[in-house]
Amino acid sequence: MKTLILGAGYAGLAVATQLKPVSGLECLLVEQNAYHTFETRLHEAAAHNTRVTLPILPLLKGTGVHFEQAQVEGVDVDHKEVTLKDGRVLTYDTLVVGLGSVTNFYRIPGLAENAAELKDVSHADEIFNFVNRAYSSDYTGNRDIVVGGAGLTGVELVTELAQRAQLLTKARGLPPFNIYLVEAGPKILPVLDDALRAKAQKTLEEYGIHILVGHRLMQATAEDVTVQTADGQQKVIPAGKIIWTGGIQARDIVKGERLEKGPGGRIAVDEYLRAKNYPEVFVIGDMGLALNQEGKPVPTTAQHAGQQGRLTGKNIMRVVRGQDLEPYEPNSLGEFVSLGGLMAVGWMKLPWNQKLAMTGGMAHVMKKASEWKWRNSIE
Numbered sequence: 058m059k060t061l062i063l064g065a066g067y068a069g070l071a072v073a074t075q076l077k078p079v080s081g082l083e084c085l086l087v088e089q090n091a092y093h094t095f096e097t098r099l100h101e102a103a104a105h106n107t108r109v110t111l112p113i114l115p116l117l118k119g120t121g122v123h124f125e126q127a128q129v130e131g132v133d134v135d136h137k138e139v140t141l142k143d144g145r146v147l148t149y150d151t152l153v154v155g156l157g158s159v160t161n162f163y164r165i166p167g168l169a170e171n172a173a174e175l176k177d178v179s180h181a182d183e184i185f186n187f188v189n190r191a192y193s194s195d196y197t198g199n200r201d202i203v204v205g206g207a208g209l210t211g212v213e214l215v216t217e218l219a220q221r222a223q224l225l226t227k228a229r230g231l232p233p234f235n236i237y238l239v240e241a242g243p244k245i246l247p248v249l250d251d252a253l254r255a256k257a258q259k260t261l262e263e264y265g266i267h268i269l270v271g272h273r274l275m276q277a278t279a280e281d282v283t284v285q286t287a288d289g290q291q292k293v294i295p296a297g298k299i300i301w302t303g304g305i306q307a308r309d310i311v312k313g314e315r316l317e318k319g320p321g322g323r324i325a326v327d328e329y330l331r332a333k334n335y336p337e338v339f340v341i342g343d344m345g346l347a348l349n350q351e352g353k354p355v356p357t358t359a360q361h362a363g364q365q366g367r368l369t370g371k372n373i374m375r376v377v378r379g380q381d382l383e384p385y386e387p388n389s390l391g392e393f394v395s396l397g398g399l400m401a402v403g404w405m406k407l408p409w410n411q412k413l414a415m416t417g418g419m420a421h422v423m424k425k426a427s428e429w430k431w432r433n434s435i436e
């Protein structure tokens with residue numbers, strides 16, 4: 058069975074590392090980078106230049122999976138063809154698509170042109186370099202940072218940046234820059250319950266971060282953003298760096314006459330994570346629209362991408378052995394949000410669907426534990 062895995066993110070790499078060299082299975086992993094990116098730690102790289110990548114090749118030892126570093130340009134599931142940027146066309150019997158998501162700028166005027174994003178290492182480098190420049194003695198431009206979107210990524214980024222600013226202020230004797238967190242919705246971190254959100258909000262306030270909830274980002278230029286409150290009042294915030302973390306959409310790369318797409322362009326999948334009407338195509342991670350036990354879309358998180366990848370890897374082995382596929386049952390084990398340094402908030406799942414809320418050092422350890430667990434599962 059000729060199998061292609063596209064993307065070595067949380068979903069694709071979890072598939073590859075589940076496979077074993079068996080006769081009847083020929084598998085190729087295609088990824089544009091020679092490394093896997095720990096996307097959940099990009100905010101650390103943006104603030105502190107932390108290394109958040111791991112070379113892919115050693116991770117494939119013992120799996121029988123071959124690796125090709127190449128950029129996928131298009132996937133045609135009607136003709137079972139994958140076109141690479143260099144013009145080559147790959148064919149398959151079974152395809153796994155795990156190419157992740159891209160930033161959604163929601164066509165806000167000037168935003169895509171003027172805002173940085175935080176989806177890969179180059180974005181993190183851009184932010185890190187700006188902060189360094191802003192703290193050099195000959196820098197004369199605006200040093201303030203506006204971050205749009207107060208979900209997980211936005212909050213983790215502003216707290217980490219605030220912590221970096223404190224360190225640099227101490228070391229270089231320059232005043233800290235202002236950090237504005239702009240959010241159209243009424244609250245930060247809408248996925249958390251009120252008590253945890255209050256704790257996170259307090260931490261942000263202690264860092265001196267300006268929290269502008271209920272402020273819709275209306276437009277961006279190279280020098281500022283315009284925000285608007287629900288009652289129509291507009292305000293211009295000058296900024297040296299604008300960063301948008303306010304939304305994602307599935308990477309739009311797979312074409313097929315009978316594909317069904319849902320919110321955010323995610324491809325609808327069946328209970329085995331196969332694209333509807335295309336049983337030979339698994340779509341997993343941020344690109345797939347899997348439903349949970351209540352019929353709601355499974356969140357686009359690394360946790361779920363990893364679970365989907367592991368199941369798909371096992372299911373490919375089952376197909377090769379002539380066994381029935383195992384259905385997907387999403388399991389939200391918890392959620393932790395880092396808030397700079399050793400601070401975090403979150404919850405973990407207990408038996409009987411109970412949740413254990415945690416804040417501070419313990420939550421930080423849990424967040425780190427989930428990262429170590431992921432690393433262990435692929436190494």
Ligand SMILES: Cc1cc2nc3c(=O)[nH]c(=O)nc-3n(C[C@H](O)[C@H](O)[C@H](O)COP(=O)(O)OP(=O)(O)OC[C@H]3O[C@@H](n4cnc5c(N)ncnc54)[C@H](O)[C@@H]3O)c2cc1C
Pocket residue numbers: 063064065066067068069087088089090093094096097098099100127128129130155156157158175176209210213308341342343344357358359360361362393394
């Ligand atoms: C800053 C930040 C913090 C986050 N924190 C958390 C968190 O704490 N917990 C959590 O669960 N989730 C978190 N997330 C979300 C999580 O990172 C994503 O849901 C997860 O990465 C999705 O996994 P994936 O495998 O679908 O996609 P990805 O991990 O994005 O992998 C996609 C892969 O495809 C490759 N690729 C893309 N296009 C091409 C192409 N054309 N050709 C070849 N290769 C290609 C990419 O290089 C990448 O390796 C965070 C995200 C960000 C940005």
